[in-house]
Amino acid sequence: MESVEVEKEDSGGGNGLACPICYEPLTRIDDSPLYVGSTAGSNLQCNTCNKTYFGNKTHLDLVASSGSKQHDESMPLSTELFRTNVVSFLYERGWRQSFIFGGFPGPEREFDMAKNYLNPVLGGNIVDASCGSGLFSRLFAKSGLFSQVVALDFSENMLQQCYEFIEKEENFPKEKVTLVRADISRLPFKSSSVDAVHAGAALHCWPSPSTAVAEISRVLRPGGVFVATTCILDGPFAFVPFLRTFRQTITGIAGSHIFLSERELEDLCRTCGLVGFTCIRNRLFVMISSRKPS
Numbered sequence: 323m324e325s326v327e328v329e330k331e332d333s334g335g336g337n338g339l340a341c342p343i344c345y346e347p348l349t350r351i352d353d354s355p356l357y358v359g360s361t362a363g364s365n366l367q368c369n370t371c372n373k374t375y376f377g378n379k380t381h382l383d384l385v386a387s388s389g390s391k392q393h394d395e396s397m398p399l400s401t402e403l404f405r406t407n408v409v410s411f412l413y414e415r416g417w418r419q420s421f422i423f424g425g426f427p428g429p430e431r432e433f434d435m436a437k438n439y440l441n442p443v444l445g446g447n448i449v450d451a452s453c454g455s456g457l458f459s460r461l462f463a464k465s466g467l468f469s470q471v472v473a474l475d476f477s478e479n480m481l482q483q484c485y486e487f488i489e490k491e492e493n494f495p496k497e498k499v500t501l502v503r504a505d506i507s508r509l510p511f512k513s514s515s516v517d518a519v520h521a522g523a524a525l526h527c528w529p530s531p532s533t534a535v536a537e538i539s540r541v542l543r544p545g546g547v548f549v550a551t552t553c554i555l556d557g558p559f560a561f562v563p564f565l566r567t568f569r570q571t572i573t574g575i576a577g578s579h580i581f582l583s584e585r586e587l588e589d590l591c592r593t594c595g596l597v598g599f600t601c602i603r604n605r606l607f608v609m610i611s612s613r614k615p616s
């Protein structure tokens with residue numbers, strides 16, 4: 323059967339998906355759409371690596387190691403924790419709500435704040451990176467402000483939750499959303515193909531924030547926008563003795579990264595090729611935005 327380049331299938335929800343190994347565009351072996359609920363049995367082929375990626379009922383599996391039979395590896399705890407059934411189930415049933423104690427305004431308000439930063443790229447495509455159970459992916463899709471939403475996470479169970487929440491919603495615009503399993507350090511998109519990347523409460527969970535932000539910078543188009551939320555331990559915490567040592571210990575044990583200042587986040591974005599850093603603070607909570615130079 324003739325292969326169809328995914329990148330050409332704008333109406334089919336192709337989203338410019340690329341091989342996470344070589345970043346070349348994936349081609350389709352079948353012509354089923356790639357929306358939520360129709361990825362089961364999908365085949366995506368990388369003609370350079372000669373590798374096929376598959377979709378299941380809930381998502382497309384686009385991690386580099388997909389299909390491996392013998393090789394197995396664990397990610398740091400801050401990634402593995404969210405792969406568990408129990409945390410994925412509890413996430414939108416109390417876990418996420420508890421973030422208000424650290425100053426997170428809550429998803430609806432965070433969505434409104436993010437929209438302000440995303441204004442220059444409305445109408446384009448957006449990747450909700452580390453989407454979890456899809457709180458924001460769903461809001462992005464329902465807002466109608468973006469042409470396509472890719473809800474992306476490393477956790478199969480989080481994607482399962484995202485799928486179930488979408489299935490429960492009436493009149494949800496499923497054709498706008500694709501659920502993708504991928505590692506933030508190896509994004510399955512062509513370079514300069516994404517208008518916006520949103521990452522709610524995830525920067526501190528990533529195994530290497532700099533590798534992740536560099537990947538985000540690679541996939542953003544010139545003028546593309548990166549918006550993210552995380553926590554900063556400053557203010558009274560700055561007086562905690564051995565804070566930097568404590569941070570190294572936490573990173574070593576859990577893999578999560580503790581940010582100590584806004585300047586650190588600005589530096590992270592700048593060193594990864596992003597410009598125009600701005601941020602909004604509320605106690606430990608911070609929303610940051612930066613963009614790819616035009």
Ligand SMILES: C[S@@+](CC[C@H](N)C(=O)[O-])C[C@H]1O[C@@H](n2cnc3c(N)ncnc32)[C@H](O)[C@@H]1O
Pocket residue numbers: 397400401404405418451452453454455456457458474475476477480504505506507521522523524527528529
């Ligand atoms: C605290 S949750 C945030 C979920 C959602 N964005 C929100 O705002 O509530 C962090 C998410 O990061 C994801 N994550 C952790 N490590 C990752 C990695 N290496 N690649 C992609 N996602 C990752 C986890 O699976 C989890 O869903």
